[in-house]
Amino acid sequence: MKLSRWFTLAIIFLLSICLSVGLGKAFSASSTSDYDWNLPTWMPKPIVPADNPMSAAKVKLGRHLFYEQRLSITGEFSCASCHIQSLAFTDGKPIAVGATGEKHPRNSMSLANIAYNPVLTWANPLITKLENQALVPMFGEHPIEMGMVGRETQILAMLESDRQYRQMFTAAFGKGKDAISLSNLTKALASFERTLISVNSPYDRYRFGGDAQAISDAAKRGEKLFHSESLECFHCHGGINFSDSVIHERLAFVEIAFHNTGLYNIDGKGAYPPDNTGVYAITAKPSDMGRFKAPTLRNIALTAPYMHDGSIATLAGVIDHYQAGGRTIHTGKFAGDGSKNPLKSEFISGFKLSESEKQDLLAFLHSLTDETFTHNPKLSNPHGDKSGRSVF
Structure with a gap:
């Protein structure tokens, strides 16, 4: 560059x-x-x-x-x-x-x-x-x-x-x-x-403000799924800002993390597109290939398209990506099976989710929208x- x-x-x-x-x-x-x-x-x-x-x-x-x-x-x-x-x-x-x-x-x-x-x-x-x-x-x-x-x-x-x-x-x-x-x-x-x-989404009013009616029953079920060990979402998107990279006055130390989510696997060895190699572009360490920050999920329903390169159009598509444990691209110059990326995070292992559970998870994510903001x-x-x- x-x-x-x-x-x-x-x-x-x-x-x-x-x-x-x-x-x-x-x-x-x-x-x-x-x-x-x-x-x-x-x-x-x-x-x-x-x-x-x-x-x-x-x-x-x-x-x-x-x-x-x-x-x-x-x-x-x-x-x-x-x-x-x-x-x-x-x-x-x-x-x-x-x-x-x-x-x-x-x-x-x-x-x-x-x-x-x-x-x-x-x-x-x-x-x-x-x-x-x-x-x-x-x-x-x-x-x-x-x-x-x-x-x-x-x-x-x-x-x-x-x-x-x-x-x-x-x-x-x-x-x-x-x-x-x-x-x-x-x-x-x-x-x-x-x-x-x-700081004023329906979920904030429910979780921190004590308003039990602020979110739907579906969103409450989705919250449980989000924080479950089977889905692993909370590991990278936890805390007050729904991200594992955070800093504020009450922390004793700074938390910084980057993750490879199996979005690409161009050569079968974990390669990402040359203009989007993640932390690797800064460090040149092979293990940093494809590692990016987990962004906040606050207002996530408003911020489509998703991922660092905007390559997933919808929230439902993001869930599908993580459910599969990585994305498979069948044709083109970026073709490859991201689920087999050897550098991807241990938390990207895939999971099973019924259609109703998927809708519950989406309801929870929509409850993070703060219209006053x-x-x-x-x-x-x-x-x-x-x-x-x-x-x-």
């Missing part, structure tokens, strides 16, 4: 920090007691980097920047183009498409509860801060997403010339010539993204039109 010289140097710098101080240091945190997260008591607060404490002013600025199309090379594309609120901040496409129409090899991951993710991409264990992750869509060139490379001065000038942005940057970062900067832009974006918290006006587009003029 080719990158611009600027971006390559930035990544090398970030990686050198990770390698020199260790991943543990990447999670050094500040107190979040001064910011009102408005969370139920059962939900812990996210960890916030010490160099970017939360504030309402940063969140407001970040929300405007998240939906700001003028940051993109075409002036018609924003972060929200790939992360649509009504779809739990996904885009409904198999793989993401950037501002210029160039396709990304990966499915747009949901941003729901992104603040609780210790790693922020499908398969890169080194990108651990939202402030750093923002550089990838902003400045990556293969594929182009936002297309901001070489336009840094132009973008800052646009923000400087906008009275409302000048006011918001000053409120968030104080007065001074350096208030409007790319560093502060990413800090504001990260602050807004940390507020994308989903997908309709929350505080998370919606604050811009009145494509020009980027803000509505306060």
Whole structure:
């Protein structure tokens, strides 16, 4: 994958920090007691980097920047183009498409509860801060997403010339010539993204709120199946965020995991498509071939299509995949029996499920949809039109 010289140097710098101080240091945190997260008591607060404490002013600025199309090379594309609120901040496409129409090899991951993710991409264990992750869509060139490379001065000038942005940057970062900067832009974006918290699904009201009527009997039966040893779902999709990679204030240590789910087995030895090899692309370790993060299942009914490459269209199809213990592709360049992938997770062993049990499991997964999150006006587009003029 080719990158611009600027971006390559930035990544090398970030990686050198990770390698020199260790991943543990990447999670050094500040107190979040001064910011009102408005969370139920059962939900812990996210960890916030010490160099970017939360504030309402940063969140407001970040929300405007998240939906700001003028940051993109075409002036018609924003972060929200790939992360649509009504779809739990996904885009409904198999793989993401950037501002210029160039396709990304990966499915747009949901941003729901992104603040609780210790790693922020499908398969890169080194990108651990939202402030750093923002550089990838902003400045990556293969594929182009936002297309901001070489336009840094132009973008800052646009923000400087906008009275409302000048006011918001000053409120968030104080007065001074350096208030409007790319560093502060990413800090504001990260602050807004940390507020994308989903905690009010029917299942939340049932399990944590004590409302026995919040979900159907079918969903209750599906919950039991989900947490059964025969299906093994909970091993990779357990806990408050329905993922085994999680970080928050109540954890004594960071939990990070990647898994090979037997989605491919191109050569009979476990190979995945060359542009989607998982953690292997970072480590070059054969055992990391095809290992990807287990994403949150919150709002999963809204985030089709599924898997890291969007190659399974429906939730029912995902269940079929795991029921078979891996996917078999009969023809084409990716043909192979994923159930026989020698590198797949021990939890992907297959199981038997009746049609009624399958419907119960689907009912449970649908109970994880949080409509207050997908309709929350505080998370919606604050811009009145494509020009980027803000509505306060």
